[in-house]
Amino acid sequence: MRVSGWQRIWRSVFVKFSAAFIVVGLIPLFALSLFSLQTFTDHVERNTNNNMEQMVLFMGYNLDNLFSDYDKVSKLMYYGSSNLETQGASSNRSISVNEEERINEMSIDDFLTTVLYSDNFIRNAYFVRSKDNKLYSQTKDNKSFLPDALPLEDWKIPLKVQPKQLAIFPVHEESYYKNSKIRVMTLGRNLIDTAGLITSTPKIVGTLYFDVDIAVFVNLFREMRLGNKDELYVLDANNSVYYTNKDMEEDQVFISEASNRKVLVLSEEVPFLKGQVVVRVSKSDLYEQLTSIRSTVYTAIVICALVLVVMGIWFSRRLSSPIMSVIKQMIRVESGHLESNLVVKNQDEIGRLAHGFNRMVDRLRSFINDAYVAEIKQKQAELNALKSQIRPHYLYNTLEVIRMNAVHNDDNEVADMILSLSNQLKYVIDYGEEWVTIRRELEHLKDYFYIIKVRFENRIELRCDVADPVDLDWSMLKLSLQPIVENAIQHGIRPKGGKGTVWVTIETLEDMLGITVYDDGVGIDSDTLERLNSMLHDPKAPSKNVGMKNVHERIRVVCGEPYGLNISSREHVGTSVRLLIPIRKGGDLHDDTSHSGG
Template sequence: MRRWSHSLFVRFSAAFLLVGLLPLIALSVFSLRTFTTHVERNTVNNLDQMVYYMGSNLDNLYSKYNEVTKLMYLRTTDGSNLGAGNSVSVSVNEHERINQMSIDDFLTTVMYSDSYIRNVFFVRASDGKLYSQNRDNKALLPNRLPLTGWLGPVKDNPRQLALFPTHDESYYAGSARKVMTVGRNLIDTSGTDLSVPKVVGTLFFDVDASVFDDLFHELNLGPKDELYVVDGSGFVFYSNRGDSGKQIADGADSRADMLTFSQDIPFLNGKVIVRASKGDLYERLTSTRTAVLIAIGICSAVLIGMGVWFSRRLSSPIRSVIRMMARVESGNLDVQPLPGGLDEVGRLSHGFNRMVERLRTFIEEAYVAEIKQKQTELNALKSQIRPHYLYNTLEVIRMNAVASDADEVGDMILSLSKQLKYVIDYGEDLVSLRRELDHLRNYFDIIKVRYENRVGLECETDDAVDPEWLIPKLSLQPIVENAVQHGILPNGGKGTVRLTVRKAEERVVLTVSDDGVGLSPAALEKLESRLNEPSPVSRSIGMKNVHERIRTMYGPEYGLSIGSRPSLGTSVRMILPIREGSG
């Protein structure tokens, strides 16, 4: 603690954190208060605006279903009015028709005029006959149908639309749906005295209560929030609390724990009322406030971390210089150079590195001459075994053989010299097809002499093949050698190795075939498995090396494939991509 209290870096870090944290905390508290007030105001305004739109949409909704009920009063297709003469009463009572169509067809038309209409009913006034249609083909339970309750309001106000609150669709077997019912009388207007309406029948249809859910889903009401659609008397037509059909005392009353919003619905002469729980509403703000506080905490932690990192970043190079100086003082000059930079600490490190380097140079000067002399001797020893020494020696032997009229021996030595030069020439992974074929011919010159011209080589190259295309170096010789050793020699030692070079689309295909003993299916399968197994093998090393080199250089779609038939011979096909090369 005493050492830390005297440390310049600790004092600097403390000042850095103090200057950084105080403004951050003050700004964060001010921003949080401003943010909370702004969010609360915007939330209230948004809810008020959304309730306004809900009221307008509800008014349009009721107006739309009012227009649907007026389909009974449309003109006929020939332009005549359905109310003229006795057409309405006669059509309904005698012909069971509305709008020149059967009552059932008319009910179907009404039902499919809106996707939320589920059931349609028509009660004929003359005899009380009930006509019905529904979307789900469910069984109607007539004894449960509340016709008495529905006909009462339309009888009291025969010219007005009747709306019934959401209720259970209990008059259909197995239904648990909530629906709202709309009703209107069909009045015969053909008489002269219109003061007393002549009711021909009454139309009712059920609207799925999900129409309200779709309207109100944007409000995102919580479990404590309340929503009511009421008329002017406070009679509830729809509620998310299950209060439909009841009457609330005061639809716009205020509660301390709720925010109340309302909007008039002119069609109902009522309003839509939304009561939002302050606790749930501010709970969302609390979560946002918590997120902001967490962000402030993270920023403070990052600032503290940056202060500690900055202090260590500044002090670490100086401490490294101090440690290295202690090692140099003890006589150990084998130290790693310190990283340098353009600042003052970097210049200090650079000066220390130069000092250590000069000390090391002065100490090692006494050994430089001896080291150089040993290096010269080593280079002289290496030069004696360089490849050109071997080439020159083989050339001398060949000339002596020629001088002694041993031309065949001279040709073999020349071929061997060319092969050695081709093999020892390091630094080449790819060579031209021409050079690889020349090397193969040099190799076969020795083979023919060795086996008394009983083994032959035939090369055939398509005109479409460019001799300057590049192929892997020393890729053909191991395959040809296998053809001679394992194909022709076991077959009596006489045969021919054929090499064909073809172009196939963007690939070059080289095929080495022999007319030797061939392979049995089991031996062929074993050879192919050895080529493709990942572990090294003790046999077929040359072909496996060529196969692995090709796959490594070009990819798994290239490489060797083998085909063979007993007593007919073996062919090895090498597939390579075309690679252009220069002479």
């Protein structure tokens, strides 16, 4: 099945690890950041809205005070200019205005000047006498007045409807002054003659008007810091606009609107006007700083996410790089390049993996070398075996010719010796056998001892005793008796001189087979005996008794620790060597009792 590139990449454990690392990092980052940002945004919006509500409330209060103050200014016509005490009811304002052209014991022009300078934002003051519509005016600026442009007829309308109330006229330009574009709001009040009888229709002596610069509103609303998109309206009871910070058409009526996603609408009543102040704030400007903070947080989240992704990729590559090196070296080893080796830089798990890989390659190289050498040795052994098969065959034929010649000359003893020697050679040179039957081992021992008897003129005798439970077809190690018997003759009987006997007893000892070789030779002193036993149990100890040590080590290697040789002796009495091996039934039944040349 063909695997695409993306599938192969996704199957990589490092890609999965990086993806898991990034996802596990990004999800908490986004969740916590968005939750914190939303909580912070809601908190800031609530505080901002509360602050705006407090400011609008404060503006409504200030507007009410402002118009109350201007109402008091308009009532200066009824009070003294110095102590503001009420004039007597007997004072006839009609005579004072119409005949004397005075208000509050001062000329009308002086009174207008007093009104003009009673407040910094009053720009112009006018008085229209009702008797003949004579116009008196005062202004702070040296500008050309156009009396005919003054909209007195329009201003008189609300004063006729409510003659005793202060009339407030919406913001307009000073069009009655030449080349003036200044915007003002005009306030007016009738001067009523209260002398005489009170009638349903008040007797109006004249009307006071004064223009207030709209800078008073700009100064009043400065603390609100309204933006270009924000709107502010000062309304009367009929929602007619007295003042707005936007361009206003004449007789404009405000259309109420509730707050929405784009605009925050706040209002506060102005009791003096029986109206309200309305503020429409653009949320984009109001929350501009919050939007900037939100953008900064989003940018920080994106940067953190990118850093997390980069860190995940970097960490994955840092983790995968040494493992990829191991994989590359494994591919080289698979291709047969056993000289590959990894540099171990760290002692962490990756370093241990690299170290283990190097050990594996070294052992594999050693194993291959050993196997190669073993194969060469096997070939050499097979060649040597072929050679050895030729040489013994030639030797057997030669010995058989000599034996037949001895028989021909009636020298039977020599013929029997040659036959025993030939049997021994066949038994010794027969490769491939480690275990043989007890019968074959005893027959080989008898062949060997026949030559010893002839050599020493029958002075040395061999006796073999086999216990009843012992089966001669049981197995024992090949060539394990002859070296011990030879050692008994050479080091036990011969030094004594005269006749001697070697006994071989075979018996069972629990689950072991015990074979003991006795001799009645000179024996061994205690020090030498201790040294011999120590030599047998110390593999590194040198020994002159190579045959016995070889037999002991063979038994230990093949059969295990409990088995082997044990020597006991008494000086001038004799020596016994006990050989312990496991009982092995059903041994090799091959029996070479007769041999002939070929």
